[in-house]
Amino acid sequence: xxxxxxxxxxxxxxxxxxxxxxxxxxxxxLEPQRRPMPKRMWFLIIGTAIYLVWRAYxxxxxxxxxx
Numbered sequence: 831x832x833x834x835x836x837x838x839x840x841x842x843x844x845x846x847x848x849x850x851x852x853x854x855x856x857x858x859x860l861e862p863q864r865r866p867m868p869k870r871m872w873f874l875i876i877g878t879a880i881y882l883v884w885r886a887y888x889x890x891x892x893x894x895x896x897x
Contacts, residue, residue, distance in 0.1 A: 833859070
């Protein structure tokens with residue numbers, strides 16, 4: 831979805847003309863750019879995965895001793 835700063839509303843892609851302008855005010859619209867995920871988020875995901883694998887290993891060890 832494109833956003834028009836002048837009109838302060840989202841513009842449906844089917845309403846945007848070939849020139850890429852807002853159908854209401856004629857301002858040129860830019861597609862929002864996706865930002866990459868921060869590195870600290872990747873560290874959090876990897877750390878969480880390592881922790882869960884470790885806890886699963888401990889749980890399996892506990893079950894094998896108490897079964």
